[in-house]
Amino acid sequence: MIIKEIENDLYIEEIEDFDLGQTLECGQCFRFEKLLDNEYIIVAMNKLLRVKQVQKNVILYNTSLSDYKNIWEKYFDFNNDYKKIKEWLLLKDNKLEDAITSKYGVRLLNQDFFEILITFIISQNKQIPHIKHIVNQLSEQYGSKIGEYNGKSYYSFPTVESLGKLSEVEFRELKVGFRAPYLVDACKKVIDGSVTNELIATKNNEDALKILLQIKGVGTKVAHCVMLFGLSRRDSFPIDVWIKRIMENIYYKKETSKEEIQTFAKEHFGEYGGYAQQYLFYYARDNKIIDYE
DNA sequence: TCCCAGGAATTCC
DNA sequence: GGAATTCATGGG
Incomplete structure (x- = not known):
């Protein structure tokens, strides 16, 4: 390079x-x-x-x-050396070959903790284009203008200080629906210091998850997303509908609980779980993998 | 009209 | 303690 x-x-x-x-x-x-x-x-x-x-x-x-x-x-x-990561995963398990070969160029971005926390609370039970739309609206209304391109203005993701001032009603105006009180609670806990990047960074996985799960509206899946994308914890393995589907298709050949998949992923993929998850997620969604019957 | 979406909380049995 | 229902909103 x-x-x-x-x-x-x-x-x-x-x-x-x-x-x-x-x-x-x-x-x-x-x-x-x-x-x-x-x-x-x-x-x-x-x-x-x-x-x-x-x-x-x-x-x-x-x-x-x-x-x-x-x-x-x-x-x-x-x-980060993705050649090494992909080789490790493929050596471990050739069931990943199609996903990794197809999505060879994915890198896991190191994104901002608060932005990821808020975004993935919004993400629950929503489709990706709608998540994008809401996060853009949120930024346009409560972020700062950071530049223009082709005559269009762009806005930074809002700070916790600015979103912390919003009421549940103001969040609802952004069409986040039942997630509005969750967002209020998330801002509150980041501001009062009970859930922060710095605090979680000092904790092991189990304790880090416990801290995130204190926020209303943050369950296992969203907590793993925050760990993986917003805290660079690459051993995290978020299990959503797509991961459940492809894991059932590749490994189990039958309907399988998220708990069982979570335990397996931890044992099987270990510190590289997050990479495996992202190759699998993108591959499954792109190929419209369906429920295993 | 019905069903689903990068789920989680609540209620039901 | 696990399964079913509810929660807003938009799109197919």
């Missing part, structure tokens, strides 16, 4: 195991728009970023080397 700063843009050359479209569209992230094939605009980390991929080269437009080193290298997980 070679990094070059040319005028105002940053060029990353010869990057392996990365596909921009797959990484953004695999379901881990909601604040992006496709501009062209292999070209996207992303809102993350209080910044607006236009990115383009041409084969194994990636261009981050209007980005300095220091922003890359301070923000984007970590965000895109570029200093």
Whole structure:
């Protein structure tokens, strides 16, 4: 991998195991728009970023080397060795071969804790396009304008201070429905310090989950998503309808409880559970895997 | 009209 | 203690 700063843009050359479209569209992230094939605009980390991929080269437009080193290298997980991860998973289990081969370019983004917490509380029992819409509305109304592209304005994800001021009624105006009180409770607990990034970072998995589960509306699945996407805990294994379906199809050949799948994933995939989960999730959803009967 | 969505809380038995 | 129902909202 070679990094070059040319005028105002940053060029990353010869990057392996990365596909921009797959990484953004695999379901881990909601604040992006496709501009062209292999070209996207992303809102993350209080910044607006236009990115383009041409084969194994990636261009981050209007980005300095220091922003890359301070923000984007970590965000895109570029200093992680996915060749090693995929080899480990495939050696462990060739049942993952189709998913990993098909979704070879997914990287797990290192996203902001509070944004992921709020987003995945909203996500429950919703389809991805609608989640995107609500998070964009939320940002437009309560975030800060961080830039324009093609005449369109973009807004950062709101801070906990600004969302903490909202009432249940104000959340309902964003069409979050029954999740409104959950969002109020999440903000309250982040502000009063009972559920924070810093606190959870010091805990083992079991205790970290317990802390997240204190929030109303955060159950096992959302807690695992927060751990995986918002706290970079790559051994987490969120089990939603798609994961349940594909695990039943690949491993069990019959209807199986989430508890049983959770225990199996922990034993079987260990510290790489999160990667396995994301390859499987994206593959299952993209191929419209159906319930096992 | 009915069914489902990157679920979780509540109620029922 | 596990299974069924309820919770808003939008889309197919």
